[in-house]
Structure formats: C-alpha cells, structure tokens
Amino acid sequence: MSRERRPAATLHIDWTLCDGRGLCTELLPERLARDEWGYPLARDGSGGDVPLAASQLEAARDAVALCPRLALTLRKD
Template identity: 65%
Template sequence: MTSSRRPALRLHIDWTRCDGRGLCTELLPSVLDRDDWGYPLPRNHTPEPGIPAQLQPDARDAVRLCPRLALTLLHPND
C-alpha cells in the first residue's frame, strides 16, 4: 500500500475514559458502530481505525465534543 492510500489520521479510543455515551458514533457512523451498551466499535475491527480525509473534520469534532475526553487523533508516526 502506498502512503497516499493510507489515512492521514487514526482514531484512538481511551477505553478507561469512555463511558459509552455514543456521541462519537453519531458523528462518525461510517467509522464507528455502537455496541448494546453504547460503546464505540470500529467498523473495520481495528483498534485504531483510520480516518479518511473527507471525515477528518467530523473526527476532529468527535474528539473536541467527547464528554469524557476519550478520543485522540493520531498521525501515522504516532
């Protein structure tokens, strides 16, 4: 895979902070699903899903609005 195909950012979920409010799943429905208790589940079944360029503004909103500060955007080298 070439670097141009890799997502520029990955979404890290801090499971010790998350309490399943589900706001991130509403802002990123194509990246995150929700389990029965409201906790986010990456749709691609990876621990840190990649964020496509067109979804990066929504991902930044999810990080900024997370009430438990459980989300972080990571760059490829982080």
C-alpha cells in the same frame, strides 16, 4: 468507493475513559457503530485505533472536542 491506500489519521479511543455516550458514533457513522452496551465499535474491526480517511478528519476533530469523557485523540500518521 475505492479503498483508501493510507489512512490520513487515526482516532485513538482511550477505553479506560470511554463511557459509551455515543457522540463519536453519531459524528463518524461510517467508521463507528455501537455495541450492545453502547460503546463505540469500529466497523472495520480496528479496535481502539480507528483509521480515518481525509474526508473524515473534520468530523473526527469535532468528536475529539465534544467527547464528554475526553476519551478521544486524533493522531496524524
């Protein structure tokens, strides 16, 4: 897979709201893993602002809509 030049959008995790319920990690497995306490862990080490490729936008929108804690926002750059 070739490297994306620019992310299509950024998925922002509000850590004060996140409770590690794991829905986003199921929907975006290629971007998010889970740490030993269940909280989402960006595979590229990007912390709380996870860059997304265009192909991941739809899954990210689902994650935003389904997050039980409303902890996610999608930002177009």
